[in-house]
Structures are given as structure tokens and as C-alpha cells.
Amino acid sequence: MAKVAFLGLGVIGFPMAGHLAAAGHQVTVYNRSGAKAEAWVARHGGAHAPTPRQAAEGADLVLCCVGNDDDLRQVCLGPDGAFAGMARGAVLVDHTTVSAQVTRELAQVAAQSGLGYVDAPVSGGQAGAENGQLSVMCGGTQADFDRAAPVIDAYAKICRRMGEVGAGQMTKMCNQIAIAGLVQGLAESLAFARKAGLDVTDVVEVISQGAAGSWQMVNRHATMDRGEFEHGFAVDWMRKDLAICLQAADQLGAVLPVTALVDQFYKDVQLMGGGRWDTSSLIARLPR
Structure with a gap:
């Protein structure tokens, strides 16, 4: 020990x-x-x-x-x-x-x-x-x-x-880049299901078993649908991380168009007063 x-x-x-x-x-x-x-x-x-x-x-x-x-x-x-x-x-x-x-x-x-x-x-x-x-x-x-x-x-x-040294942080950037686009896609999927008059729980039960499945889908769909955003990593911290990603991308010559766009969507959430909401709150930008 x-x-x-x-x-x-x-x-x-x-x-x-x-x-x-x-x-x-x-x-x-x-x-x-x-x-x-x-x-x-x-x-x-x-x-x-x-x-x-x-x-x-x-x-x-x-x-x-x-x-x-x-x-x-x-x-x-x-x-x-x-x-x-x-x-x-x-x-x-x-x-x-x-x-x-x-x-x-x-x-x-x-x-x-x-x-x-x-x-x-x-x-x-x-x-x-x-x-x-x-x-x-x-x-x-x-x-x-x-x-x-x-x-x-x-x-x-x-x-x-x-x-x-530094490789851990670069790997974490890969993680945040992947999550940003994934959560936005999930938010749009759930919002679309509601507009189509579908039962969100039934939709997720079916599509999570196929290629669309993800940890975020399984663990966050219900709270996203209910508008509950007190379950994890805060938007303020995610924007801090995405700023690091975008700065590193400029230095490396990497192109992150989706990450840059989702970063602005998180800025919208902050302007809604959701800086301390968790990252699944992207759905709050979308009409019910």
C-alpha cells in the first residue's frame, strides 16, 4: 500500500x-x-x-x-x-x-x-x-x-x-471530440421521435440494440426526455475541454467542424442559464 x-x-x-x-x-x-x-x-x-x-x-x-x-x-x-x-x-x-x-x-x-x-x-x-x-x-x-x-x-x-507526457491529454481530447457529436446526434434523434409522436422509451429500446446504440443513449435518454440535467459533467467544463480540443486542432492542422459547431450549441445552453447542467442538455435547445 x-x-x-x-x-x-x-x-x-x-x-x-x-x-x-x-x-x-x-x-x-x-x-x-x-x-x-x-x-x-x-x-x-x-x-x-x-x-x-x-x-x-x-x-x-x-x-x-x-x-x-x-x-x-x-x-x-x-x-x-x-x-x-x-x-x-x-x-x-x-x-x-x-x-x-x-x-x-x-x-x-x-x-x-x-x-x-x-x-x-x-x-x-x-x-x-x-x-x-x-x-x-x-x-x-x-x-x-x-x-x-x-x-x-x-x-x-x-x-x-x-x-x-502529453499523450494522455491528447487522448482525452479524442474522447471529448467523440462525445460532442454523439450527444448532439442523440438529442436530435430524441427530439425527432417526440415530434413524430413516437414513444421515446420504445424507440430507444429498439435502436439501442443496433448500430445506433451508445452509453449516452442507454444512460441519458430518459433524463433527456424529462428535461433533467443534473446527472454528470457540466456544460461549463465541457466548453473548457472543447476549447482545448479546438486549440490543439489548430496547432496540428486537424479539422473539427462538428466539434466547433457543437461547442457553439453548448454556448447556447450557457446563455439559457444551463452552464451547470450536464452535457446531455443539448436537447434543451430543440423544440419539443
């Missing part, structure tokens, strides 16, 4: 850290809101620290799941950052979805201090985190990945090294 720190206790990080404690690891948590860290300790045991540096002191692995590039820099860098508290040879594992640019920047800083670095964004949302069924896509050296993977297994359905 490892001594680990977990930084960031949002809807994804809170249960992830819980799985680490349940697996028998010695866990110290940090969260910007101290009350949430206290609540985590009350539920799972372990300890909490007032700064990332103090949480990271003595840890074999420091895992984090925060909001964006700037949040990640804040928990890693500076006198109170995790890097300042980590001993040489320790590994930082970043589960945040951020740009490959900040990933490579921080990995370089880590290397200068004798630290390992693995970018390991996740897919599966809140339900995947709570059920310990996340897909984890990793970038880093084979040695750093080999140290991190047995700990990540506490909340992973699959954990795979995709290449060197």
Missing part, C-alpha cells in the same frame, strides 16, 4: 480519493475549500492538509483532479505547491483535463526537481468515479506509469499508457 496525497475533492475527485482509502492506501487530502476536506476525512478517515505542499510531504504519489490549467499550476507550483513538498523520486499524477501545453510545462519543472509526472485524465463522469469504473488515459515514462498504475487501479475500469 502506498502513501498518497489527493488534491481536489470535486464531484470526481471526492469519490476517487475515497476508493484509494478503501483500497488500504494511506491518504492525505487537500481541497481549496477546507470544509470539503474535513467532510472527506469524516467519511473515509485519513488526514487533510491546509496546503498542497503539506499534503504532498512524504507521499509516494500525489494525485490531483482540479479545474483547469491555472488551477493545476496553483496546486503544483510556488512555495505552497505540491512540488515544493514532494521528495525526489515521488510521482505526480494529474487527473485534470488540461492542455497538453501546461502538462509538458509542469512535467519539465517536475523533472528538474527529480520528480516523476504522469498526465492521466479520466472519462466516465461522476458515476464512473463513484463506481470505481473510470477510463484513465496516461502519458509519461514507462517507469512513472508502472509506479502509478497499481494505485490508479483503485478507481479504474481501464488504465493505459498512451505514450510520453
Whole structure:
């Protein structure tokens, strides 16, 4: 069992850290809101620290799941950052979805201090985190990945090294690109079914068994039909991720016309007041 720190206790990080404690690891948590860290300790045991540096002191692995590039820099860098508290040879594992640019920047800083670095964004949302069924896509050296993977297994359905540092984030971009178009297609399909006077449940029961089937269809069609959008990854965060995808596409010379269009549809949802709705809320743009 490892001594680990977990930084960031949002809807994804809170249960992830819980799985680490349940697996028998010695866990110290940090969260910007101290009350949430206290609540985590009350539920799972372990300890909490007032700064990332103090949480990271003595840890074999420091895992984090925060909001964006700037949040990640804040928990890693500076006198109170995790890097300042980590001993040489320790590994930082970043589960945040951020740009490959900040990933490579921080990995370089880590290397200068004798630290390992693995970018390991996740897919599966809140339900995947709570059920310990996340897909984890990793970038880093084979040695750093080999140290991190047995700990990540506490909340992973699959954990795979995709290449060197940054490869995990690039794989997560592929994931978000695929989801964006898929959810829009599902929203249009359900809206069309309603206009045609069909029973949405019957439609999904039939078409989900064929080539149109998807996780989103099976798990989100009923709540989409009812207009309930409190079940997963928020639109605000999806737009952050799609901005990363579109910026990377420009750098690579890749063409993402559907992704760019769906990003604007999510902007419409934000303007409707749905920034905290989950990503299935694309259907709210369409007439009933």
C-alpha cells in the first residue's frame, strides 16, 4: 500500500480519493475549500492538509483532479505547491483535463526537481468515479506509469499508457471530440421521435440494440426526455475541454467542424442559464 496525497475533492475527485482509502492506501487530502476536506476525512478517515505542499510531504504519489490549467499550476507550483513538498523520486499524477501545453510545462519543472509526472485524465463522469469504473488515459515514462498504475487501479475500469507526457491529454481530447457529436446526434434523434409522436422509451429500446446504440443513449435518454440535467459533467467544463480540443486542432492542422459547431450549441445552453447542467442538455435547445 502506498502513501498518497489527493488534491481536489470535486464531484470526481471526492469519490476517487475515497476508493484509494478503501483500497488500504494511506491518504492525505487537500481541497481549496477546507470544509470539503474535513467532510472527506469524516467519511473515509485519513488526514487533510491546509496546503498542497503539506499534503504532498512524504507521499509516494500525489494525485490531483482540479479545474483547469491555472488551477493545476496553483496546486503544483510556488512555495505552497505540491512540488515544493514532494521528495525526489515521488510521482505526480494529474487527473485534470488540461492542455497538453501546461502538462509538458509542469512535467519539465517536475523533472528538474527529480520528480516523476504522469498526465492521466479520466472519462466516465461522476458515476464512473463513484463506481470505481473510470477510463484513465496516461502519458509519461514507462517507469512513472508502472509506479502509478497499481494505485490508479483503485478507481479504474481501464488504465493505459498512451505514450510520453502529453499523450494522455491528447487522448482525452479524442474522447471529448467523440462525445460532442454523439450527444448532439442523440438529442436530435430524441427530439425527432417526440415530434413524430413516437414513444421515446420504445424507440430507444429498439435502436439501442443496433448500430445506433451508445452509453449516452442507454444512460441519458430518459433524463433527456424529462428535461433533467443534473446527472454528470457540466456544460461549463465541457466548453473548457472543447476549447482545448479546438486549440490543439489548430496547432496540428486537424479539422473539427462538428466539434466547433457543437461547442457553439453548448454556448447556447450557457446563455439559457444551463452552464451547470450536464452535457446531455443539448436537447434543451430543440423544440419539443
